[in-house]
Amino acid sequence: MERPQGFAKFIIVLTTITAAVMELLDTTIVNVALNQISGALGATIEDIAWVITSYAIANVVIIPMTGFLGEYFGRKNYYLGSMILFGIASYFCGMSETLWELVFWRFIQGIGGGALLSTSQAILFDAFEPEDRPMASGFFGMGIILGPSLGPVLGGYLVDNFHWSDIFLVNIPICIIAVILTLVYIDRKEGEGANRKNMAIDYPGILLLMVTVGGLQFMLEKGESEDWFDSRLINICAFLFVGGLAAFIYRELHTKSPVVNIRIFQNQTFTMSSIFTLVGGFGLFTSVFVYPIMVQRINGLTPTETGLSLMVPTFLGVFLFPVIGRALSKGAKPLPFMVFGILIYIVFGFIGGESTSEMGRWDFFPMQMLRVIGVACLQMPLINQAVAGLKPNEYASGISLTNMIRQLGGAFGIAVANNYATTRAAQHRSDLLANVTAENPLFQQRFQGIAQSMAQKTGEIARAGEMAYKQIDMAVTKQAYYLAYLDTFRLVSIIFILIFPFVFLIKTPKKDKKDIEKILKASEEAH
Template identity: 65%
Template sequence: MAAKTGLAKYVIVLTTVTAAIMELLDTTIVNVALNQMAGSLGATIEDIAWVITSYAIANVIIIPMTGFLGEYFGRKTYYLTSMVIFGVASYFCGASHGLWELVFWRFIQGIGGGALLSTSQSILFDAFEPKDRGIASGLFGMGIVLGPTLGPVLGGYILDKYDWSQIFYVNIPICLLATLLTVLFIERKEGEGERKDEIKIDYLGIGLLTVGIGSLQFVLEKGESEDWFESRMIVTISLMAIVGLVGFVWRELTTDHPAVNLGVFKYRIFAISTMFTLVAGLGLFTSSFVYPVLVQRVNGFTPYEAGASLIAPTLAAVFLFPIIGKRMSSGAPPLPYMFAGICVFIFFGFYSGTATPDMGRWDFFPMQICRTIGISLLQLPLINQAVAGLKPKEYPAGIALSNMIRQLGGAFGIALANNFATNRAAQHRSDLMANMSPDNPLFTERVTGMANNMIAKTGDIFNATSMAYKQLDLAVSRQAYYLAYLDTFRLIGIFFICILPFLYFLRTPKKSAEEAAEMAKATAESH
């Protein structure tokens, strides 16, 4: 497929980046709507979490198979079909009247959305000349960051103005426009979809992947709410994950026609890069998850205020990614950017750990701009570095696996953050309660003062003391969670500290501008 020029090029950029943003945005947009969904559908908060879990499970199952499915059906056909599935499922999600009906359609939506990420990336690369494909990487990386971050913003706005169903309906006009633009402007590659008779479907490998990855994602998403391995269900599904993943690896490494080419892990650079991709996904998704929870639970932000406070710092990515992409196209080595990105993210983790409960929207701006800069410096060079040692024909498998690992990193990070914050909140509450003793004159003075305030406001002398104790208990819980979320930000920083020394093993010979362009050309041709 020849590189595009003029209007066609920019239409393809708009179509593919929007599709990638839409897919990733739907991983986080429902987070702020769970309470409203639960009330509308008559479900508990624990059960409504399946709306998130089902989408994530479908995503991680389908993403590593996108290379195979695109080759089997033809890339354009597969892309169009996935977009239609995503749009149709979005309609039925919004029209659902019961919890499990909504969960089912969210799973179907995840199946359609999983293809939009890797396939959008390959189509976007094809639209650029070799010397400009670093810019294409920059534009795609921008979508990776904007999607999860803008989810809570859009979700909060929709909830303030409309019903929760509009969160899903908003996808429909975007899907219709993207489908039309795909039909008109994205061309089929020569021979695309014409090798069906030559391609054997690895049904066993696909089945083992579905069981293994699906079970692993389930454990990560539901483990905390089910008390982890104290639950027989979690133990059983964990065993299914182990059997499925071990069987999948064995099958894909021994069959002549694997659904997912795991042979790319034999390359040192790719194998080590996946560790950085995992932690980068953890940092991106976990920070997007913890921050809105912190400012709503402790600082009193509304869902929309929490999301809106992310808009200004996130826009920095709009400018940074194309600049870094252009530098990559010029042959700039990725490791200095990765080193800088990791260091900035470490600083973000510990800087965010100094937040206070009385901070307003703009007080968080310096912290969030650090997050955006860190992710911008890390993501794009990591995308390029991950495929640097692969052969051109292995790029689709490498890109799909990298995208899957990023999603798993996010799922692992959110599960870890939930569990870690809950445990740390209990510990902080215990520590704070140790000072709440009648023998402590400061505590007694505080209770007396609060009781007197209650009497002055309500005139209720008999219940003033008990109301003071309840108010103090709420303040202790709020402070405990506040300290726990700050600990979680520091934990994110610690993860990045742990991977920093492994940059040494990612060293590759410096490429000239011509060599970088040739690698980008081979990348695009492999798609």
């Protein structure tokens, strides 16, 4: 097939990377605005997490279907339709006046955005010769790290200088430009949508996938507040997850037109890579979720300062992804990169767990640099490893499932981090309050000092003691959450420690020159 050249190729790369960045950016752009959104809509910080997870659930549901839906509707039509849906949903997110209205439109936004990720990757691959596709993977990897990392930067600037709704409305002009560029520069593949009449939509499979993912996500989100399996609602969700997963697997293995080709999990390389992609997504999204909340609640950083503390490390990742992609394209083995990336993640978690409440935005640079290096060294090889052992006609399914698994890891990570931090905060608060007693001379000294200060400032001597107790209570709560966030960083390290030995089970299939030439030719025909 004829590849785009020169300016046309540059525009395709720019359009696809922008679409991928925009989709992933919206997974984290709300992180720095959670306090403002919860205040404006009258929601708790625990409930406001649904603004993030509803988007992630929609992503996880729609991403594995993109290969099928792109073939059914035609890839270009599906790509354009998804962009338009994403833009419309972004507008209504910005116009939302209640929490659950916002959650609903975030879910619709996630449906439109989920298609942009895998479809952008496929279109980007088409712009490169098969032997140059590791470089295409490098460019796509830039989007993977730019989106989640730049979200807090842009979100912080908009929240501080404008209104929280602008974090959604900013998507609209970008969508309009991307739609125009797609119409002009991205060509339809030969025979797009021609087999629609011969294709059957796997409606039961789609429904079972939604039930499975929705049941699991709701169980993770509401488990803590509902007392886990003492709750009938959580038990129902657990049943929906287990039963839905079993039925989904059976359905996809026995239907002629599965919406998700799960047979590729028979490939050991793909399966092991998927496990690390899941854990990598957990680490990437969890760290980006916890960090903004911690530094704003505890360290007093503004949303803009929070974003700036992430910006410079992010540009390091932009540089690293193409470099690692070029090294892999020249024959470098992926295992050393992955091992190094996991070790960096482990160190990052423990360094994050040693942060102090007096640290400013510049003090967080070293730990954020470590995070970016770990992401680049782990994610870049995984993008290539995920399809290394697959047949060319399985690449589309492999790409979609890999992106889904990464997003699923992120969705699980946010849910687990939210519940874990809440649980640990309650435990730390209980431990701290054990020292707040009348018999403790240090407490009495602190109490008397605060009471006297309040009496001097307000002139209300009678209420000075009551105000002092409130001040101490707020200080205890703040310290409890601070300790809980540090525990959450350490949790990321512990998970990577547990998964580390299995990295050596990932094998890169060896192919001679003739095998490579056949795969490249078949890959070109498949794309």
